[in-house]
Amino acid sequence: MSEATAHAAGHQHTAPTGFMRKYIFSVDHKVIGLQYYGLGLVAVLIGMVLSWLMRLHLGWSTLAIPGLEKLSPAGAPGNVMTPEYYLSLMTMHGTIMVFFVLTNAPFSGFGNYFLPIQVGAADMAFPRMNMMSFWVTLTSFLVLMAAFFVPGGPPLSGWTAYAPLSAVGQAAGPGQGLGQSLWGLSIAIFCVGQLLGSLNFIATTLDLRTKGMSLARLPFSTWAWFITSVIGLMAFAVLLPACILLILDRTAGTSFFIPAGLVINDQLQPHAGGSPLLWQHLFWFFGHPEVYIAILPAIGIVSHILPAFMRKPLLGPRVLVGCIASIGFLSYMVWGHHMFVSGMNPFSAILFSVPTLVITIPATIATLLWIGSVYGARIRFTTASLFCLGFVSVFISGGISGFFLAQPSIDTYLHATYFVVAHFHFVMGVAAIFAIFAGTYFWMPKMVGRMMNETLGKIHFWLTFVGVYCIFMPMHYLGLAGNVRRYAAFTDDFLAPLIPVHQFITIAALVTGAAQLIFVFNLIWSRFRGPKASDNPWEATSLEWSTATPPPFDNFGGKQLVVHQEAYLYGVEGASADYIMQTSPETVKTS
Amino acid sequence: MEVSAGHGHAGLMEESPYGIPSGKLAMWCFVLSDAVTFSAVLFAYGYLRVGSPDWSTPFVFVPSILNGLVMTFVLLTSGLTMLAAVEAAKAGRTAAGTRWLWATCVLGALFAAMHLMEWRHMIEEGWRLFQNPLGGAVQFGAAFFSVTGLHLLHVVGGVVALAIMALGLRSGKYNRIDVEITGIYWHFVDLVWMFVFPLIYLMNAK
Numbered sequence: 001m002s003e004a005t006a007h008a009a010g011h012q013h014t015a016p017t018g019f020m021r022k023y024i025f026s027v028d029h030k031v032i033g034l035q036y037y038g039l040g041l042v043a044v045l046i047g048m049v050l051s052w053l054m055r056l057h058l059g060w061s062t063l064a065i066p067g068l069e070k071l072s073p074a075g076a077p078g079n080v081m082t083p084e085y086y087l088s089l090m091t092m093h094g095t096i097m098v099f100f101v102l103t104n105a106p107f108s109g110f111g112n113y114f115l116p117i118q119v120g121a122a123d124m125a126f127p128r129m130n131m132m133s134f135w136v137t138l139t140s141f142l143v144l145m146a147a148f149f150v151p152g153g154p155p156l157s158g159w160t161a162y163a164p165l166s167a168v169g170q171a172a173g174p175g176q177g178l179g180q181s182l183w184g185l186s187i188a189i190f191c192v193g194q195l196l197g198s199l200n201f202i203a204t205t206l207d208l209r210t211k212g213m214s215l216a217r218l219p220f221s222t223w224a225w226f227i228t229s230v231i232g233l234m235a236f237a238v239l240l241p242a243c244i245l246l247i248l249d250r251t252a253g254t255s256f257f258i259p260a261g262l263v264i265n266d267q268l269q270p271h272a273g274g275s276p277l278l279w280q281h282l283f284w285f286f287g288h289p290e291v292y293i294a295i296l297p298a299i300g301i302v303s304h305i306l307p308a309f310m311r312k313p314l315l316g317p318r319v320l321v322g323c324i325a326s327i328g329f330l331s332y333m334v335w336g337h338h339m340f341v342s343g344m345n346p347f348s349a350i351l352f353s354v355p356t357l358v359i360t361i362p363a364t365i366a367t368l369l370w371i372g373s374v375y376g377a378r379i380r381f382t383t384a385s386l387f388c389l390g391f392v393s394v395f396i397s398g399g400i401s402g403f404f405l406a407q408p409s410i411d412t413y414l415h416a417t418y419f420v421v422a423h424f425h426f427v428m429g430v431a432a433i434f435a436i437f438a439g440t441y442f443w444m445p446k447m448v449g450r451m452m453n454e455t456l457g458k459i460h461f462w463l464t465f466v467g468v469y470c471i472f473m474p475m476h477y478l479g480l481a482g483n484v485r486r487y488a489a490f491t492d493d494f495l496a497p498l499i500p501v502h503q504f505i506t507i508a509a510l511v512t513g514a515a516q517l518i519f520v521f522n523l524i525w526s527r528f529r530g531p532k533a534s535d536n537p538w539e540a541t542s543l544e545w546s547t548a549t550p551p552p553f554d555n556f557g558g559k560q561l562v563v564h565q566e567a568y569l570y571g572v573e574g575a576s577a578d579y580i581m582q583t584s585p586e587t588v589k590t591s
Numbered sequence: 592m593e594v595s596a597g598h599g600h601a602g603l604m605e606e607s608p609y610g611i612p613s614g615k616l617a618m619w620c621f622v623l624s625d626a627v628t629f630s631a632v633l634f635a636y637g638y639l640r641v642g643s644p645d646w647s648t649p650f651v652f653v654p655s656i657l658n659g660l661v662m663t664f665v666l667l668t669s670g671l672t673m674l675a676a677v678e679a680a681k682a683g684r685t686a687a688g689t690r691w692l693w694a695t696c697v698l699g700a701l702f703a704a705m706h707l708m709e710w711r712h713m714i715e716e717g718w719r720l721f722q723n724p725l726g727g728a729v730q731f732g733a734a735f736f737s738v739t740g741l742h743l744l745h746v747v748g749g750v751v752a753l754a755i756m757a758l759g760l761r762s763g764k765y766n767r768i769d770v771e772i773t774g775i776y777w778h779f780v781d782l783v784w785m786f787v788f789p790l791i792y793l794m795n796a797k
Contacts, residue, residue, distance in 0.1 A: 125613040199620050203613040209605040233620055237627035245635060245737065253721035254733040256635060273728045278638050282631055560603040 015553035025135075027127035028553060032134050033113025034447065039138060040105035040436075043096050045520075046145075048513050050093040057081055059499070059506035061489035074174060075153050086488035087156040088175050092147070094159030095183065097429065099190055100141055102294035105436045106301060107232075108137070108197055111225040113447060115201060117544045118222045120210025120561045122554040125203035129196050136193035144186035147179040155180035158486065160287065163257030163279035167249040168271070171264045184247045191240035194232050201229035210543075212563030216318075217582065219542045219567040223321050224300020227328045228293050234332070235289035242282035249274070280342055284335035291428050292331045296324055298435030299366060302388045305442045306370065308540040309385035310377035311578060313568040315369045323362035323369075330359045340408045341415045349408035356406040360399070367396060382538075383457030387438035390465045391431055397469075398426025401476065416486070419479025422472045430468045437464075437519070444523070445537050449550045450530035456522040460515060467512025474501050539579055542567055546583045618772045622779045625745075629783050632741055633790060636734040647727035648795045655709070659792045662705050663784065666746075669698035670781045677774045680767040685760055688770060692757035695777065699750040706743055710736075735791060742787050745780045752776065 016022050023031060056063055064079035075085030116124055124130045147154040152174040157166040161183065170177035205218070205226040218226075248254045253270070257279040260272035303320060307313050314320060336344065336352030370392050379385055401423040404410050414420060437460075445451050483490070483498055490499055536545040543563070547556050561583050569580040574588045609616060640646050650656055676691035717724030718732045756773045759765035 126617065195621075195624055198624075199617045202620055203617050206609070206616060207607040207613045211603050211605060213605055215608070233624045234627045237624040238631040241628050241631045241635075241741070245632075248720065248733070248737065253719075254737075255721065255729055256639065256733060273639070273643055273730050275639060275642055278635055281638070282635065285631070562603075 025131060027123070027131045029112050029116050029124045029127065029130055030447070030551065030555075032130050033109055033111070035134050036104050036112055036137070037109035039134075039141060040101050040109055041520075043100035043104065043141065044433075047093050047096040047101060048516065050089045050096070052510060052513055053081070054086060054089050054093065055502075055506040055509045057086055057488060058490070059503040061491065071148070072153050081488075083488035084156060084174050085153065087158075087486065088154040088179070090486065091156060091158050091175075091183070092144075092154045095144060095187075098159055098290065098294070099187065100137075100144075102428065102432045103194070103290070104137065106297040106432055106439065107225065107228055107293060108133075108194075110221070110301065110436075110439050110443065111201060111228075111297060112197075114443065114544055115222055115225050116204055116208065117547065117551060117555050118219050118542055119205060119208055120213050120543050120556070120563065121204060121208035122556070124200045125208055126200050130200050133193045133196035133200065136189060136196065140186045140189035140193060143182055143189060147175075147182040147186075150178040150182065152177045152179050155183045160283055161246065161279075162283075163246070163249070163276045164259065164262055164269075164271075164274075167246060167257045167274075167279070168262065168264060168269050169250050171267055171269065181247060181250055184243045184250070188240055188243040188247070191236040191243070194236045195240075198229040198232045198236075201225055202233070205229075210561050210563060213543075213582075217563055217566050219300075220303035220314075220317070220320060220324075221297070221300040224296045224303075224324055227324050228296045228300075231289045231296070231328050231331060232293050235286045235293065238282055239286035242279065242286070245282075246279070277339070277342060277344060280339050281335070284338045285332070287338065288335040289328075289331040291424075292327055294428050294432045296328065298391065298432040299324060301435045301439045302391045303366075303370070304542070305384055305438050306373065306388045307568040307570050308442075308538050309380045309382060309388070310373060310570070311380070312373070312377055312571040314373045317566075317568065320366055320369055323366040326362045327359060330355055330362075334359060337406060337411075340411045346408070353406055353408055357403070360403060360406070363399060367392065367399070382441070383452070383454055383461055384438045384442040384538075386458065386461045386465075387434050387441065390461065391434040391438060393465075394426050394434060394468065395431045397473075398423055398428070398431060402427060414479055416484055417479035418475040418483045418485055421485050422475035422479065425472050425475075426468075430472070434464075437461075440523070442538065443544075444526070445530075445533035446544055446549055446551070448527050449533055450526050450528075451533045451537060452526040452530060453522050456518055460518045460522065463515035463518070464512060467508055467515060470508035471505050471512060474505055477501065536581075539577070541565070541569055541579055541581045543582055546581060612768050614768060614772050615775065618775045622775060625779065626783075629741065629786070632738050633786065636738055636790070639728070639730040639734060643728040643730060645727040647723055647725045647731045648797055649725060649731070650792055650796045652796070654712070656792060656796055658705060658709055659788055662702055662709075663788055665698050665702045665705070666781055666784050669695045669702070670778055672698060673774050673777045677767075677771050680760060680770040683767075688767075689757050689761045692753055692760065692770070692773075696750055696753035696757060699746055699753060699777075703743060703746050703750065706739065706746070710739075731795070738787060738791055742780070742783060745783070749773075749777050749780050 016026070026032060053065060053068070056065060062080060065076070065081070066079060068076040068079045068081060072085060075082055075088060081089070112124070112130065116122070152170070155161070155166065155175045156173050157176070157180065161180070165172050165176065166180055168176070205222060245254070245256045249256050249258060255271035255274035257276055258269060258271035258274040259276065262269040262271065303314055333355040334352055336348060337356045340349050374389070401419065405414060405420060405423055441452055441457055478498055478501055481498060483495055487495075490496060490502065533549050535547070535549050538545070543561060544551070546561060563582045564585045565580050565582045567582060571578055572580055572588055575586060580586050580588070607616070672691050672694040676688050676695060679688035679691055713735070718735070720733050720736050721729055723729050723731055752773055756765055756770060760770060
């Protein structure tokens with residue numbers, strides 16, 4: 001299909017010269033990747049500060065936090081936050097972290113930068129659409145941030161925006177007015193950005209692979225980004241209309257999600273006939289695949305980085321790709337496990353419980369492949385490899401609590417307790433963040449041309465690793481003790497004895513958060529003062545290490561690479577080095 | 592510095608597994624995504640309808656169902672003219688391709704106009720997003736206007752795309768592949784109506 005490829009390559013590959021075209025409105029996938037990563041970094045810092053404020057309030061509910069009143073005079077009179085403002089911060093923390101950090105950084109950020117390079121392409125299939133996807137996403141972020149500054153402040157209904165709380169408007173509390181509408185608008189815009197990004201990822205992976213880069217030779221990271229795009233294509237397609245229906249309920253007087261006879265603040269709501277469960281079905285049909293949109297790129301990144309530091313290939317590479325694909329497929333059949341106690345027919349709980357437990361099979365196989373591969377390897381303990389091993393650890397810790405929550409009878413007790421908070425923070429949040437860190441320490445030298453400081457990196461790793469266990473492990477205990485989530489304070493009789501545990505968690509969260517400043521410092525300092533990175537500092541095999549550091553505008557300096565090898569030939573006996581790059585024509589006789 | 596694009600040469604690339612241009616692949620993916628969006632809205636309609644004890648079924652044969660049948664006929668015919676446009680563009684008959692594109696565009700606009708007349712008719716009867724003049728479930732108006740509205744948006748978008756394509760094919764800005772991509776979208780809009788019409792109109796006939 002000469003016409004096919006000619007059409008795909010129908011854009012110009014002339015490096016732009018002006019500052020705006022080069023760094024701001026750039027069509028270069030590498031700049032766009034860095035823009036997504038930068039947006040993720042800004043978002044994670046905001047999200048982390050929000051979690052500090054929440055944790056401080058949970059530990060010491062009368063504590064005055066200097067300056068808080070400036071941010072929200074109504075939400076924190078006398079610098080002490082109201083319960084409503086606590087919920088606002090929680091909503092924004094969740095929304096920022098899930099959408100703008102866990103989706104943006106490992107998928108859109110690293111994916112944009114490295115997917116075209118790893119397949120040997122000069123750019124994405126549709127560079128201009130790629131630029132648009134970033135600017136749409138940034139718009140979505142700014143709309144969400146605007147909620148901080150409107151009357152009433154940010155919404156209270158959590159990142160899941162459960163109806164009818166999210167649907168009835170101002171009557172439901174401060175933040176349920178304009179703030180909640182901005183939330184719906186922001187997320188709807190975000191869906192469009194993700195759709196554009198996914199189309200690009202899919203077309204690039206399938207159509208722009210260089211000679212010899214068969215599907216079987218694609219790195220795990222590319223596979224994960226590709227499969228994630230396919231998931232995103234269908235998941236965000238449901239969230240988009242759901243948000244629009246929500247906005248209609250809020251502004252046009254419809255009753256999609258609001259039942260009859262709803263009385264809020266002594267006011268009968270002028271709605272009838274809607275179903276709050278409908279929102280939950282639509283939201284979680286997106287929401288559960290979203291969990292995998294966050295974690296599958298993380299799995300891909302870790303599986304990509306580990307072999308380079310173990311100096312041997314992963315066990316069962318095709319099995320691993322199969323695991324990623326089957327997790328993606330199954331992710332559409334389990335949304336109801338978020339709704340066991342929602343009032344849904346209890347018999348359908350079984351229907352959702354079984355596939356949920358089935359998902360643990362590919363997830364467990366992937367974990368065993370990592371552990372089995374690490375066994376007996378002479379690991380090079382760099383910061384990147386430490387974060388990969390840390391990822392496996394938190395993925396297991398978070399995964400194990402999933403076995404419990406997948407069963408309706410146990411979930412009935414544990415639902416909406418800190419046990420759930422611990423579960424999803426470990427398996428989705430911390431695991432994906434660890435993969436982002438691993439990716440940063442591994443790829444930043446390629447992206448900016450300078451090595452990051454390993455000593456600071458290792459201090460950062462150990463503080464973070466111990467820190468997240470101190471934060472989230474006690475939450476399992478809190479949950480089992482009956483401590484419900486989304487409470488602003490625990491002054492109630494049966495929860496009061498648990499306050500010291502919360503204070504411990506708060507201190508751990510502050511220390512762990514402060515440790516992230518080491519990372520930020522390392523990132524900025526290394527950018528300017530780090531030692532220059534060579535083209536292949538980790539002696540790795542995939543295509544991003546076959547080009548200059550940092551890569552030129554068209555990625556390979558006008559050359560068209562030819563791929564001769566599979567992706568992870570490490571520790572090859574009889575080869576000239578202990579690894580063979582994908583572009584090397586070297587052949588080694590295997591006995 | 593002028594850098595030549597390496598990947599323009601077929602011999603230096605892996606073949607696309609589907610052997611179609613990237614633009615077409617992206618349109619197929621978009622169609623997949625959009626189909627899920629329509630499914631979600633139709634699911635919401637079905638969910639509310641099943642859960643509602645007093646669902647209204649207001650449509651009588653004349654004028655609503657008959658009007659819908661004519662609209663269906665118009666849209667299906669536009670699918671046929673779109674097919675002719677793609678065939679003509681493939682064969683390099685640009686003038687004929689442009690004519691067929693305009694024909695499709697006009698039929699699409701006719702469909703949209705008839706739909707808007709239907710909307711006006713219903714609004715005059717007192718139907719609103721939040722109001723049911725028959726006193727039944729208010730979700731009827733909400734579902735009717737949002738499902739058909741979503742489809743109407745797609746039709747209007749398609750009509751605009753067809754006009755741009757007709758102008759561009761004539762001037763040489765667009766080629767046969769672009770016409771085919773537009774065709775995929777247009778047939779999808781056509782296909783969705785085949786779900787919307789029975790579910791929204793026929794199932795709500797008196």
